[in-house]
Amino acid sequence: MDAEAQIRESGASHDEAAARRELNAVTTRPMIGNEAIARGAWEAGVRVAAAYPGTPSTEIMEFLGEFPDSDVKAQWSTNEKVAMDVAIGGSFAGVRALTAMKHVGLNVASDPLMSQTYIGVNGGLVIVVCDDPGIHSSQNEQDTRLFARFAQVPVLEPSDAQEALDYTRWAFEISEQFDTPVIVRSTTRLSHTRSPVTTGPRVEREPLGFNDDPVKNVIIPAHARLAHPRVLEREAKLAAYFDDPDFTRWEEGDTTVGVITVSTAYAYVKEVLPEAATLKLAASYPLPMERIRAFCQSVERVLVIEELEPVVETALHAAGIAAEGKAWFSRVGEFSPEVVRDGLTRAGILEVGVAHEPWAVTPTMRPPVLCSGCPHTTAYMAVRAVDGRVAGDIGCYTLAAVDPLKAIDTCVSMGSSIGNAVGLYKAGHETRPIIATIGDSTFLHGGIPALIDAVYNEADITVMILDNHIVAMTGGQDHPGTGKTLRGEETHRIDFEEMVRACGVRWVRTVDAYDVASVYQSLREAIEHRGVSVVVTNRPCVLDPVKIKGAPMRVRADGCTACQSCMNLGCPSIGWSDEMLDGFHKVTIDESTCIGCTLCAQICPSDCIRPAAG
């Protein structure tokens, strides 16, 4: 190596060392819970991480993707099951591995989890699951703690961002010490609340290497029968392990009421009833019953305050402990200081507060809508026009179920639309054309096996793949159809037409989602085709990866007949003008938000919508 190269080399490594020092620095700064989870995993030396995006878990993998690729291989997987399998593969290889998902993602990934709990781990395996109490952006509010109990894997429940970091780090230790996958459970509130977090350096760990032990790693009946008793032993050992002041924190206080609490409910309890004796659990399964019993004996009355299902309360009842909980606190919805205060009031612990008469105001209903220029709009205008029976799916486009598009008849779970359409067809009496609408990423996630099923079982349905080149609902993540990785690097791009043909579909056409006439025409032809037909509507999301803003449109008021056909698009840029025609409002376009998609101009019967310029 010549001198210059040597200098360059040392310069580079010098920079690298500085960057490394900065990464490892012990600082205190505000982080959302998801960032803290990612940081905790990185500090624990995680090397393989995979996820499918899902609110409120999405940012975990995005933050992991900001750490150097040499530290952690972070990736978007096609669905949660694949992500779980990738993480399990990492664990098999002897490195620490993580997967993150929303609560309903665990349903998809539950198959490998139920096996892996028997198999155990080689490198630490952590599964972060973010629940959504209050159903801010989900299809249900299932409680992951029940899943943890079902799979017999420990579940750690941080109550703030600092604990999110600490517990994630702990989770890897527990995983390796007890030979078990560990679930770290977050909730929307924790995942998206920013609070101060003190960071630490990354602990680099040598890969353990593959553990050549087929009796452990190959879960056939003979091996599973050996594994199940080990799982039960593990449960007992873990319960004893959590019987520790660091995990199950006993906060002395007024003993007229003792509160046992976990997760963010702890923060609400401290807010509303700070003086009560409190037992703060780090893990709600398995429970350290000895310590809990001692706490319960030290107080006059025991209250369990936990969000959603009575997981801890039921376990206490089973252990013969007289605890109150869901008699006062709902199993439905998200907790808040108000909810906890109301429960304590009902339980006779707090006095009834002074209630103010609410202000007499009428806020405007503001349901979420598809964006100005959203390419999904056309597909739903078209399915309305053909009077389709529409099986919908999960994504932004589910918003087409409500006014004014009102074009979706069912929505179940990721990828369900196509299977649902097959069933609707097989029932044999549907007179309207049966159409499944599914987004690009949702199709890759769970639609492909169903499409093959439709072809194989000769269903006469039409599938519309709404390809907007992104996972839009969760804020714009890449997927195999975008040709980019989590880290933004170019990679193989799935071609939807090729994919669909490979599944055996004989009629497939890709159309521009901004060409209303072609979408209508193609859909009609597709419906005419006997058997499975696929229409791919193609246009990028207007928000991600780049915010699209084209020349805006304008309504020529003198030509507007106030028919309000354009209002059927539900475009937030189109509203009423003050000008009326015979008792009807003419329309106007907000040029600051209009992106110039021209859909309104294409459907305007009086042709009075034109580009604003010229």
Next chain:
Amino acid sequence: MDGSSQKTPAPRNVLIVGVGGQGVILVSKVLALICQRQGLEVKQSEVHGMAKRGGGVFSHVRFGPKVWSPTIPQGEADVLLAMEWSEGLRWLNHLRRDGGTFIADTRRIVPPFAFRSRKYGSRSSYSPEAPREVMEMVGSGYALDASRIATDLGEARAANTVLLGVLSMALDFPVEDWREVIAGTVPAKALEVNRLAFEAGRDWVEAMRAIPLAERLRDLPGRAAEAESLPPKEIRFAITAEWCKGCDICVKMCPERCLRLNDQLVAELTDPAACTGCRICEWLCPDFAIRVQRVPALEPVG
């Protein structure tokens, strides 16, 4: 037990609300950074998900020596900062009754939902309450057209910073901290306009404080006069079945989707209650088979 007694002083609560894309999260981040500079613990909680899709956005910012709950209990916000008028009304009950400050941009972002009823003579369902009556009711706070102040400075997007200027007058943090944090947050090329916007917000409050409340209220916009109710109108839809060839154009183009082809392939009105009498079907029918009358008819122009 009295749940309100606490050893550490209660945290201060600022609730920031608006509509997706307005910068609610950015404003709350600025506030959180300023609180941190004072050595206070800060929790800032928001809910993502629907924010980008035109829904309401809210961010709870709580700060003090110790903060437990990430959300502000109802009736305990010391300041409610509304970047959109109706969103302010939505969260009004979170404002403290004893001296909470309501800071509201009077800007209205009217959602498509407000135009849901397209019937003859129907009106927007956007909140009818006007700044004057609401400020009179709440008693303390500021309603201002921050967007106009920002536009006058040459950058409509700096409305957030105008509101930060107003907020800075409601909280007792050193003004230099505000200036430095804002300078460190906004894009470099927008530094100057945001500096001006921040000072404009502060100056506006300064000017308002010099004016007695009654006068300030008088100058705020009042409720728009109720539009004259329109004379009732009957809609008569008629189709000449012999002329209809079932081309389907009217069915496809009806904005209210209240037409269909019957089993003789003749168009018919399925839902007379939904028909607004817009006449699109009449105008588009290639066979002049449809006639829509609005009785009494429109007066001829001129």
